[in-house]
């Protein structure tokens with residue numbers, strides 16, 4: 001049996017049992033070297049023209065990871081005032097932040113504008129409101145390029161059925177509103193969806209956006225969005241996202257655009273998942289086994305509140321069993337459903353998965369949990385959110401977020 005944990009030296013010599021004894025389970029564990037490696041790869045997606053990758057922090061907003069992104073020279077895209085506040089906490093320069101919200105209040109827009117952060121508006125209504133509040137300023141507009149992509153209908157954010165962005169047949173309206181409020185549209189951006197492994201829809205969306213851009217002279221930035229996939233089936237040999245092919249496919253498209261446009265604005269992308277997904281696992285404890293109507297169940301403390309993706313999108317995460325801190329790669333296997341400890345039938349991490357036969361007390365290690373893992377976790381059933389630990393390249397580790405306490409959970413109550 002293959003083991004990603006072993007092949008990638010994920011724990012870099014640190015004993016997972018030691019981590020769980022110190023910090024409890026469930027526990028998010030990150031590997032800094034893998035995070036940096038993926039961030040560097042994405043920074044090389046476009047090399048011929050001015051380019052920056054904006055780390056899309058909604059994927060994982062732990063400040064330790066934001067600091068790494070900053071050190072790796074990535075910019076950041078924020079979706080809310082809260083995300084901007086986290087970036088402020090790590091002194092992320094305002095000029096390196098791009099605010100890409102959806103349906104926000106005046107106050108939230110103002111929070112960004114007062115700090116000199118570039119804002120992208122994603123509807124004609126929000127553009128009008130922005131113009132009323134801040135006439136004569138610069139801003140960006142999020143365009144729906146008419147092409148969507150992603151692993152599930154809930155994460156496709158462009159194309160026909162989506163709440164996001166200004167559609168291509170509303171471009172005239174953008175010009176009219178800009179004129180009315182003396183706004184200068186200096187940026188266009190898009191995001192077609194999340195987790196695609198094929199590059200073609202992305203390249204097509206880039207072409208469509210660049211076509212729209214020809215109608216906007218003086219652009220400072222064009223942002224192609226994120227969504228680059230990660231191989232969640234790596235134990236079955238799924239290949240990595242072909243980022244080199246994307247680089248090669250984009251270059252002639254950009255050449256063509258720059259020639260027609262007459263200059264090269266700053267090109268951007270907004271990857272979240274690609275930067276962080278593979279740099280993290282969750283460790284949970286195997287607490288119980290049972291059989292119900294012929295289906296075997298392995299009960300763990302990794303509930304849907306800790307990792308929401310499987311219950312939300314039927315997402316697949318590879319799983320390994322660790323015994324005495326080492327991956328079990330030999331011996332008997334069984335088909336078993338892995339469930340959490342939340343009072344919902346949908347609280348299932350993996351259905352009828354072939355895994356090594358586990359014992360109570362083993363560690364259940366869920367792979368590729370760095371993106372939309374902790375950032376989507378919640379406290380249903382009054383279960384505190386887990387701690388997060390970073391394994392550093394020198395083989396040490398440090399706590400980057402403590403486990404939530406019951407006092408934390410009760411601290412907002414007013415009686």
Ligand SMILES: Cc1ncc(COP(=O)(O)O)c(C=O)c1O
Nearest residue numbers: 056191194226227270271272273
């Ligand atoms: C506007 C925007 N940009 C970037 C991203 C990042 O997507 P991903 O993590 O798939 O790269 C998202 C994800 O929802 C998004 O909505």
